[in-house]
Amino acid sequence: MIRKLVLNYDSARVSEPILATVIKETGLLLNVLHAKINSQGGQIIVSVDATEEQIQKVISLFASRGVRVEELRDVIVLNRESCIDCGACLSLCPTQALYFTPEMKVELREERCVYCKLCVQACPVRALTLSRVE
Amino acid sequence: MPKTIDEINERIKKGEAVVLTAEEMVEFVKSKGPEAAAKEVDVVTTGTFGAMCSSGAFLNFGHSDPPIKLGGGEVYLNDVPAYAGLAAVDVYIGATAMSRSRGMEYGGGHVIEDLVRGKEIELVGRAYGTDCYPRTEIRTTFTLHDLNQAILCNPRNSYQTYVAATNSTDQTLYTYMGILLPNFGNVTFAGTGCLSPLTRDPAYRTIGTGTHIFLGGGDGDVVGEGTQHFPAKQRGTLMVAGDLKQMKPEFLRGGTITRYGCTLFVGIGIPIPVLDEKIAMDAGRGNEEIFIDLVDYGVPRRERPVLRRVSYAELFSGKIVLGDREVPVSPLSSLRLAREIALTLKRWIEKGEFLLTEPVRRLPLDTSVRPMKQVEPVLKVKHIMTRKLVTIGPDETLETAAKLIKQHGVDHLPVVEEGRLVGIVTSWDLAVSIGTGKKRIAEIMTKEVITARDEEPVEVVIRRLEQHKISGVPVVDERGSLVGMVTTDDISKAFGRRR
Numbered sequence: 036m037i038r039k040l041v042l043n044y045d046s047a048r049v050s051e052p053i054l055a056t057v058i059k060e061t062g063l064l065l066n067v068l069h070a071k072i073n074s075q076g077g078q079i080i081v082s083v084d085a086t087e088e089q090i091q092k093v094i095s096l097f098a099s100r101g102v103r104v105e106e107l108r109d110v111i112v113l114n115r116e117s118c119i120d121c122g123a124c125l126s127l128c129p130t131q132a133l134y135f136t137p138e139m140k141v142e143l144r145e146e147r148c149v150y151c152k153l154c155v156q157a158c159p160v161r162a163l164t165l166s167r168v169e
Numbered sequence: 170m171p172k173t174i175d176e177i178n179e180r181i182k183k184g185e186a187v188v189l190t191a192e193e194m195v196e197f198v199k200s201k202g203p204e205a206a207a208k209e210v211d212v213v214t215t216g217t218f219g220a221m222c223s224s225g226a227f228l229n230f231g232h233s234d235p236p237i238k239l240g241g242g243e244v245y246l247n248d249v250p251a252y253a254g255l256a257a258v259d260v261y262i263g264a265t266a267m268s269r270s271r272g273m274e275y276g277g278g279h280v281i282e283d284l285v286r287g288k289e290i291e292l293v294g295r296a297y298g299t300d301c302y303p304r305t306e307i308r309t310t311f312t313l314h315d316l317n318q319a320i321l322c323n324p325r326n327s328y329q330t331y332v333a334a335t336n337s338t339d340q341t342l343y344t345y346m347g348i349l350l351p352n353f354g355n356v357t358f359a360g361t362g363c364l365s366p367l368t369r370d371p372a373y374r375t376i377g378t379g380t381h382i383f384l385g386g387g388d389g390d391v392v393g394e395g396t397q398h399f400p401a402k403q404r405g406t407l408m409v410a411g412d413l414k415q416m417k418p419e420f421l422r423g424g425t426i427t428r429y430g431c432t433l434f435v436g437i438g439i440p441i442p443v444l445d446e447k448i449a450m451d452a453g454r455g456n457e458e459i460f461i462d463l464v465d466y467g468v469p470r471r472e473r474p475v476l477r478r479v480s481y482a483e484l485f486s487g488k489i490v491l492g493d494r495e496v497p498v499s500p501l502s503s504l505r506l507a508r509e510i511a512l513t514l515k516r517w518i519e520k521g522e523f524l525l526t527e528p529v530r531r532l533p534l535d536t537s538v539r540p541m542k543q544v545e546p547v548l549k550v551k552h553i554m555t556r557k558l559v560t561i562g563p564d565e566t567l568e569t570a571a572k573l574i575k576q577h578g579v580d581h582l583p584v585v586e587e588g589r590l591v592g593i594v595t596s597w598d599l600a601v602s603i604g605t606g607k608k609r610i611a612e613i614m615t616k617e618v619i620t621a622r623d624e625e626p627v628e629v630v631i632r633r634l635e636q637h638k639i640s641g642v643p644v645v646d647e648r649g650s651l652v653g654m655v656t657t658d659d660i661s662k663a664f665g666r667r668r
Binding site for chain 2: 157
């Protein structure tokens with residue numbers, strides 16, 4: 036199952052190769068979806084296909100190196116029945132999770148979404164909805 | 170040998186007409202040239218589907234018993250106000266009217282879509298009562314079927330070309346061109362390029378009053394030029410009308426442009442008879458030949474700066490180069506639905522179900538868009554700003570700041586270093602720094618100062634103050650030097666004087 040984690044770095048950690056170390060130790064492919072980081076710290080959002088046990092291992096490895104981890108538990112849905120394919124959402128999407136098919140239909144690759152919600156506001160027919168699973 | 174519309178209609182009736190969509194025509198003219206196109210092609214079909222705020226519908230409810238004169242009274246449809254300044258039971262529901270209870274999330278455009286979907290609409294009306302119309306209140310429901318007439322009548326639709334928008338400021342803007350990210354973070358544009366009807370007939374030789382069109386999935390007509398029709402800028406517009414009862418919800422959709430307002434997405438398709446080589450040439454121009462202005466919506470004035478000209482081909486590629494980087498682009502009109510409209514119209518004509526019309530009156534070629542006549546002078550920052558400034562340096566102490574604030578009765582101290590504005594300190598900043606051990610102004614000042622310019626209208630600055638939840642802004646010149654200060658106090662005094 037693909038899950039998404041937010042890695043919160045403080046300023047002391049940004050220069051250490053923590054992400055690489057965790058990948059090496061677990062052998063899991065942590066795919067970086069979005070990164071916003073500078074010398075003051077920041078956030079990296081990764082996706083990973085892993086079991087619950089493996090996820091817990093990843094979280095504890097980051098935690099032991101001072102990186103706070105939160106799991107993203109949002110779900111975004113594009114209602115194709117309602118979508119008019121205007122594309123207002125596309126240029127706002129930071130990870131190209133929303134894209135045009137060759138037929139100029141808007142489609143969503145949920146696995147890339149980082150739930151920034153900009154598209155939800157931008158959709159004039161409210162075809163995009165965000166919900167949270169607890 | 171030029172053709173006539175009658176000849177083309179004869180071929181349509183016999184099922185012999187050669188019909189191409191605008192995109193097919195572009196390919197045809199590219200490969201075989203306009204001369205062959207004029208000879209071989211009879212009709213080019215176009216399509217557009219976008220937010221068209223100047224839209225609405227006339228509805229006639231029929232008379233109640235006892236009768237009510239809604240004309241001159243108040244009418245709400247699903248709690249959206251409709252214009253009732255007409256006869257007893259006629260109203261006009263405009264696309265941008267907003268629900269009293271749901272605000273921008275539901276408006277006149279949504280009422281029109283719900284009507285076309287066959288949904289029940291709630292009517293609430295209030296009247297003053299007359300001898301012939303004694304009733305003063307009515308509450309009922311109706312569907313599109315129950316109405317005598319429902320006529321979509323849109324005063325400005327189908328812009329020939331529009332603009333592309335971007336945002337130079339460091340704030341996200343919510344505009345009618347959609348959400349514009351800070352620092353040129355994205356570009357949006359409207360229009361469907363070569364599929365857009367008026368781009369195919371820029372001299373308005375075949376499109377005019379009486380032209381039979383596809384409107385919202387049914388039949389419609391061009392009434393004449395639309396409001397703000399501006400041929401010299403390739404920004405012609407159309408006023409269109411059609412029977413709402415024939416229309417389909419996939420081609421007529423209510424919409425909300427977040428923090429801007431309600432609108433109606435309208436699907437329009439217009440057939441262009443290929444009468445001669447000149448029309449074939451115009452109808453065959455590709456997206457790389459149609460240019461529009463890329464405009465900076467960061468400037469909230471009537472004349473917004475144009476950054477450069479950009480072609481529809483570039484815009485449809487999904488990215489454009491701006492300065493030294495690629496910026497993602499969003500269309501706001503639906504190319505997929507525009508294509509479907511052009512194709513639907515093509516099928517109708519091929520099957521002989523849709524005939525072309527000769528315009529009974531041509532669209533004007535000489536109108537332009539003039540600005541609003543304003544009789545009251547616009548209040549500008551320079552008229553109300555304080556020029557006698559109390560400032561402080563970044564290395565001075567908090568005690569000095571407290572003394573200055575008390576002595577001069579001000580709340581804001583611009584922080585100035587070598588004549589340049591480097592920060593701002595307010596009495597609030599001082600209050601919350603008590604007990605923190607901070608001593609120098611530089612430690613507590615806000616470094617990213619929101620500023621104003623002396624030529625800006627005060628209304629623009631009021632909005633800026635509200636958005637940033639601040640009570641004053643330093644006024645700077647083009648070099649960033651401090652020239653004044655405007656606070657909410659100055660503004661309330663100025664408006665108080667005017668009233």
